[in-house]
Amino acid sequence: MATRVLPRSLSILLIAALVVSCGGGGGGDDETSISGQIDLPPADQCANCRNNGVQVVIIGPLYNAPPAAPVASVQTDAAGNFDSGDLTAALENYAGAPDTNGDGRRTLIAVATVNNESNAAIGGVLSVEEGDGSDKTFNVMTQVACVATVFLTAGSAGAGDPGCLVRPSCNDQPEGCIATVDPDTIEQAQIDRIEAAAEFIDGDVRLPGDVPSAACAVIDCTAGGTRAATEECVESAFDA
Numbered sequence: 001m002a003t004r005v006l007p008r009s010l011s012i013l014l015i016a017a018l019v020v021s022c023g024g025g026g027g028g029d030d031e032t033s034i035s036g037q038i039d040l041p042p043a044d045q046c047a048n049c050r051n052n053g054v055q056v057v058i059i060g061p062l063y064n065a066p067p068a069a070p071v072a073s074v075q076t077d078a079a080g081n082f083d084s085g086d087l088t089a090a091l092e093n094y095a096g097a098p099d100t101n102g103d104g105r106r107t108l109i110a111v112a113t114v115n116n117e118s119n120a121a122i123g124g125v126l127s128v129e130e131g132d133g134s135d136k137t138f139n140v141m142t143q144v145a146c147v148a149t150v151f152l153t154a155g156s157a158g159a160g161d162p163g164c165l166v167r168p169s170c171n172d173q174p175e176g177c178i179a180t181v182d183p184d185t186i187e188q189a190q191i192d193r194i195e196a197a198a199e200f201i202d203g204d205v206r207l208p209g210d211v212p213s214a215a216c217a218v219i220d221c222t223a224g225g226t227r228a229a230t231e232e233c234v235e236s237a238f239d240a
Contacts, residue, residue, distance in 0.1 A: 051080030060096020068096025163216030
């Protein structure tokens with residue numbers, strides 16, 4: 001496939017949106033926490049990237065707006081592991097990822113910048129239950145799903161519509177437009193479908209330039225995470 005390299009200004013804009021907006025132990029009883037490991041891909045997919053001693057920010061997506069400012073920031077250890085600690089107090093008055101349906105779950109994103117020069121990032125999206133610990137391995141697959149989630153909640157116009165069209169309303173929009181969704185409606189099953197689609201191409205996605213088009217491929221092939229994707233669809237959409 002042809003190399004897709006976004007202009008540096010757009011790459012910086014996307015990473016900024018994620019930072020101000022994409023194994024390990026969890027918190028104790030009744031603690032809302034996120035833990036995990038930043039898993040690096042081969043060097044040809046993420047040049048000069050590292051996972052040790054990097055900052056992981058926890059952010060909440062918003063509906064039809066860029067994600068909110070970080071609710072927490074934590075540094076990884078020498079093996080790329082991190083633990084947010086108890087987020088209960090910080091989330092109490094946090095504007096990001098509001099629990100609009102009152103089910104005690106919030107859609108949150110954890111993301112680390114693994115190369116400050118290229119702005120390559122590795123993160124993921126989680127459906128976090130209040131009073132429980134969430135653990136995840138973060139890799140290329142989850143990063144693609146992370147950016148896909150930002151597009152699905154905030155729209156893709158700010159990224160230049162890199163292969164998909166996500167808008168607050170699809171009235172008078174071209175065929176194939178997908179309407180944005182409230183982040184609180186994104187359930188674990190939807191996240192799983194988006195990640196499963198991203199897995200078909202995770203060995204071909206170079207960070208950071210290929211991530212937006214990969215995110216669009218999985219959005220289109222899962223209809224925004226509402227159905228399972230086929231490998232043929234995802235590969236074809238990504239190579240287009």
